[in-house]
Amino acid sequence: EIVMTQSPAALSVSPGERAALSCRASLTVNSNLAWYQQKPGQTPRLLIYGAFIRATGIPARFSGSGSGTEFTLSISSLQSEDSAVYYCQQYNDWPLTFGGGTKVEIK
Amino acid sequence: QVQLVESGGGVVQPGGSLRLFCAASGFTFSSFGMHWVRQAPGKGLEWVATISYDGSNKYYVDSVKGRFTISRDNSKNMLYLQMNSLRAEDTAVFYCAKDKGGGVVGATNNFVFESWGQGSLVTVSS
Numbered sequence: 415e416i417v418m419t420q421s422p423a424a425l426s427v428s429p430g431e432r433a434a435l436s437c438r439a440s441l442t443v444n445s446n447l448a449w450y451q452q453k454p455g456q457t458p459r460l461l462i463y464g465a466f467i468r469a470t471g472i473p474a475r476f477s478g479s480g481s482g483t484e485f486t487l488s489i490s491s492l493q494s495e496d497s498a499v500y501y502c503q504q505y506n507d508w509p510l511t512f513g514g515g516t517k518v519e520i521k
Numbered sequence: 522q523v524q525l526v527e528s529g530g531g532v533v534q535p536g537g538s539l540r541l542f543c544a545a546s547g548f549t550f551s552s553f554g555m556h557w558v559r560q561a562p563g564k565g566l567e568w569v570a571t572i573s574y575d576g577s578n579k580y581y582v583d584s585v586k587g588r589f590t591i592s593r594d595n596s597k598n599m600l601y602l603q604m605n606s607l608r609a610e611d612t613a614v615f616y617c618a619k620d621k622g623g624g625v626v627g628a629t630n631n632f633v634f635e636s637w638g639q640g641s642l643v644t645v646s647s
Contacts, residue, residue, distance in 0.1 A: 448633050450566070457640060458558075458566065463621065463633045501566055505632035509582045510568040 416441050416504050420513035427492050428521045435487040435516045437502035442482045446506035449478055449487045452515075453498040461500075462487065494520050523547040525617045525638030532644045537607050541641055543600035543617030551575070551595035554624015556634060557602050559613035559643075569615070570602065571632065574623035585611075607645045614640040 417440040427433045437447070449462040460469040462478035465485060475490045489496055497520045502513040529541040541557070557569040570591040571580040579591050590603040600617055617638040622631035 446630075446632075450634070452566075457616065457637045458634070459637070460621075460633065460635050463635075464630055467630075469635070499565075503566075503568075503634070505630075508580055510571070510632055512566045512568070515565050 415509055416443060416507055416511055418502055418504055418511050418513035420500075420502060420516050422516060423514070424517040424519065426519045426521050429494060430491055433489045433492055433518060435489075435500055435518070437480075437485040437487070437513050439483045439485075439504055441507075443504040443506035445481050446504060447478075447480070447485050448503045448505065449476075450501045450503065451496075451498045452501065453495075458501065489518070492518075492520060496520065523619060523636040525619060525636060527615065527617050527638045527641035530615065530641030530643045532646060533607055534647050535608060535645055537645070538603070538605045539607065539643060541602040541604065541615055541617075541643070543602075543638060545598045545600065545617075545619070548619065550593075550598040552623060554620030554622060554631060555591075555593060555600045556618040556620060556624075556632075557591060557600075558616045558618050558634060558637075559611075560616070560640075561610075561613045564613075567613075571620075571624055572600070573625055574620075578624070578626070604643070607643075609645050612643060612645050614642050616640045 445465040450458040452458040466478040499515045618634040619636040621633040621635040
């Protein structure tokens with residue numbers, strides 16, 4: 415099983431600042447990596463797939479990078495509505511696995 | 522637009538059975554792979570099962586193999602999850618999710634959870 419490790423577990427950022435969320439895979443997942451956002455009490459939403467491709471309707475302030483085992487989700491100019499838990503997910507091999515999540519709080 | 526509506530959740534005793542339903546609309550259901558993903562209370566996301574667009578291929582996380590069965594009826598735009606021998610650790614919100622592709626191994630960007638339903642809560646407790 416490919417284990418996905420996200421860091422940090424939580425971070426607090428001021429509005430307008432930039433956040434960088436890390437996701438590390440225990441084995442290479444090539445570029446088969448997706449990011450999801452889950453706001454409190456809401457269903458998850460696809461942000462990024464293919465490591466860097468923004469899903470339909472996702473603002474340009476969300477960007478993904480990386481390949482192999484190291485990936486980053488960057489959120490530039492954070493807004494209050496970006497407060498959420500962010501999960502990475504690999505789809506390179508079975509079982510499909512998620513990271514434990516990074517909780518982003520806006521100060 | 523894409524709409525996924527889960528139903529069938531509830532409270533069941535350990536060892537019991539439950540069947541979840543997911544009604545899909547707003548897209549060509551028979552062209553896309555479908556998934557079940559669960560989230561235990563206060564915990565993260567866990568993939569449970571996947572079925573390809575035509576139902577010919579099914580995949581499960583090890584913890585549910587032999588107990589859960591995913592199926593679909595493309596004539597009714599419905600996805601199902603039959604859950605048997607339920608355990609306390611199966612307690613979770615179960616989400617139905619649409620794949621970005623057909624759910625075919627080797628196809629680019631398949632097995633991405635593009636759209637999600639609102640979820641159905643399953644509680645296993647005596």
